[in-house]
Amino acid sequence: MFDYDVLVIGSGPGGQKAAIAAAKLGRRVAIVDKREMIGGVSINTGTIPSKTLREAVLYLTGMSQRELYGSSYRVKDDITVGDLSARTRHVISREIDVIRNQLSRNHVTLLTGLASFVDPHTVNVRAGGEDTEDRRIQAERIIIATGTRPARPDTVDFDGRTVVDSDQILALEKLPRSMVVVGAGVIGIEYASMFAALGTKVTVVERRDRMLDFCDLEIVEALKYQLRDLAVTFRFRESVVSVERHNGGTLTLLESGKKLPADTVMYSAGRQGLTDILNLPAAGLSADNRGRIKVGSDFRTEVDHIYAVGDVIGFPALAATSMEQGRLAAYAACGEDVNAMRAELMPIGIYTIPEISYVGSTEDELTEQAIPFEVGIARYRELARGAILGDSYGMLKLLVSPDDRRLLGVHVFGTGATELVHIGQTVMGCGGTIDYLVDSVFNYPTLAESYKVAALDAMNKMRAVARFSG
Numbered sequence: 001m002f003d004y005d006v007l008v009i010g011s012g013p014g015g016q017k018a019a020i021a022a023a024k025l026g027r028r029v030a031i032v033d034k035r036e037m038i039g040g041v042s043i044n045t046g047t048i049p050s051k052t053l054r055e056a057v058l059y060l061t062g063m064s065q066r067e068l069y070g071s072s073y074r075v076k077d078d079i080t081v082g083d084l085s086a087r088t089r090h091v092i093s094r095e096i097d098v099i100r101n102q103l104s105r106n107h108v109t110l111l112t113g114l115a116s117f118v119d120p121h122t123v124n125v126r127a128g129g130e131d132t133e134d135r136r137i138q139a140e141r142i143i144i145a146t147g148t149r150p151a152r153p154d155t156v157d158f159d160g161r162t163v164v165d166s167d168q169i170l171a172l173e174k175l176p177r178s179m180v181v182v183g184a185g186v187i188g189i190e191y192a193s194m195f196a197a198l199g200t201k202v203t204v205v206e207r208r209d210r211m212l213d214f215c216d217l218e219i220v221e222a223l224k225y226q227l228r229d230l231a232v233t234f235r236f237r238e239s240v241v242s243v244e245r246h247n248g249g250t251l252t253l254l255e256s257g258k259k260l261p262a263d264t265v266m267y268s269a270g271r272q273g274l275t276d277i278l279n280l281p282a283a284g285l286s287a288d289n290r291g292r293i294k295v296g297s298d299f300r301t302e303v304d305h306i307y308a309v310g311d312v313i314g315f316p317a318l319a320a321t322s323m324e325q326g327r328l329a330a331y332a333a334c335g336e337d338v339n340a341m342r343a344e345l346m347p348i349g350i351y352t353i354p355e356i357s358y359v360g361s362t363e364d365e366l367t368e369q370a371i372p373f374e375v376g377i378a379r380y381r382e383l384a385r386g387a388i389l390g391d392s393y394g395m396l397k398l399l400v401s402p403d404d405r406r407l408l409g410v411h412v413f414g415t416g417a418t419e420l421v422h423i424g425q426t427v428m429g430c431g432g433t434i435d436y437l438v439d440s441v442f443n444y445p446t447l448a449e450s451y452k453v454a455a456l457d458a459m460n461k462m463r464a465v466a467r468f469s470g
């Protein structure tokens, strides 16, 4: 009766994994997206281009080698937009190819166009361009994975050249000498650090009184120090009222009356769920004012056979979590048993320069909940690998329960942070204690050795307490 058992709307990380998981379970699956957006925001405008850009910036500026070769060390003197975008284009096209290949070898039908509901089981696919013919697709189960787009305030006149959102920043024609970044969320701070590394004079404007408030305070302070060293100016507790475009630049007006001139303004003040074109009421669904769809713990919406995953359901809105949500939603839609996602083990990786990553609780959270903890720290400058790499600021911090020596949190700052965090995540996931880290032999010289150093530090501190408390 249906054209497909499962229809997935959106081919970002959530949609891809949902489609492949359902196909692996033997279902007839189709996935729909615009031709130029295969791979979603993640591949085309978000995660992958920004992370590739970061890698290109690190390489071409010679940033990570300057401790060893001096502060004037560069791989290339006049870095152009072309130098940076060549690498990004290369990686994007490879990734799109991988996705197409994975979908096709799993017999997932790729439908190109924009989907909107006709009724709870029927979706209209409008191809656009020359191919204006609409297609009606009926599916037994539908998984919505339409993601988000940058939020754009009406008071700002985006032109894609001097006043840009985080999608448009990738298409800048030349590197700005100065830039205002509006919003110190993850996107804002990641781009602020890349442009600062390229020599752009960056000013970050943030409404709140601090940034990345979900991260360890000490690590955020360390990041701010590093960014200020690259001439970044922070304006906290300041709101942007409007942005004016002038010949040869922009003027950003703040509520406090300040005026900030800059070549370019980048808005990174949150994102809006892409639900307006879906015609949700036809399916018996609705979205909130930020375009997000409400789901239960198995990603089922208010309509029994329709599921939603990824950024369109809101927090945590990461490629990493979207993929897992997609897989779990497909299992639920196909009647398989699913283990719920373990939120306490969800890692966060922030690709600033230097990078940050953590898993588990922060010191502030534990203190608020009156959970005692001991801190164990390893500093890269005391690790042989840190000296070899020329990273003297990096650190790894373990938060340990003094009662049973379990790991409560792992916070890493510096080279390899987003990779290293997974050692701690595994120990936590397996219910291990720091005894495992103390008693293990780590390769030498490695940054992973920081786990042993930090675990010993925590152990020594706990011993000191035990001496007094008997």
Ligand SMILES: Cc1cc2nc3c(=O)[nH]c(=O)nc-3n(C[C@H](O)[C@H](O)[C@H](O)COP(=O)(O)OP(=O)(O)OC[C@H]3O[C@@H](n4cnc5c(N)ncnc54)[C@H](O)[C@@H]3O)c2cc1C
Binding pocket: 009, 010, 011, 012, 013, 014, 015, 032, 033, 034, 037, 038, 039, 040, 041, 042, 043, 045, 046, 047, 048, 050, 051, 113, 114, 115, 116, 145, 146, 147, 148, 166, 187, 274, 277, 278, 309, 310, 311, 312, 317, 318, 319, 320, 321, 322, 349, 351
């Ligand atoms: C600059 C930036 C950097 C980021 N960096 C990271 C990072 O380092 N790590 C990380 O984990 N996450 C990162 N993210 C977040 C990550 O990109 C998102 O969490 C992820 O892409 C969400 O995946 P998704 O499956 O929800 O959908 P998306 O990737 O948003 O894709 C949704 C797709 O649905 C399609 N679509 C929408 N409406 C329709 C419709 N009606 N019909 C058909 N198709 C439709 C869109 O065209 C799009 O292709 C970053 C985001 C940005 C913007």
Ligand SMILES: NC(=O)c1ccc[n+]([C@@H]2O[C@H](COP(=O)([O-])OP(=O)(O)OC[C@H]3O[C@@H](n4cnc5c(N)ncnc54)[C@H](O)[C@@H]3O)[C@@H](O)[C@H]2O)c1
Binding pocket: 182, 183, 184, 185, 186, 187, 188, 190, 205, 206, 207, 208, 238, 239, 240, 241, 268, 269, 270, 271, 316, 317, 318, 349, 350, 351
């Ligand atoms: N490494 C990663 O995992 C990664 C990287 C990039 C993005 N992302 C995800 O993308 C999503 C969107 O990120 P984002 O940074 O755009 O949004 P966000 O909502 O995290 O941050 C927006 C910030 O802008 C501020 N702001 C809003 N309006 C303002 C104004 N007028 N003036 C001054 N400040 C203002 C807000 O206070 C907020 O701090 C997040 O969910 C994030 O997790 C993840």
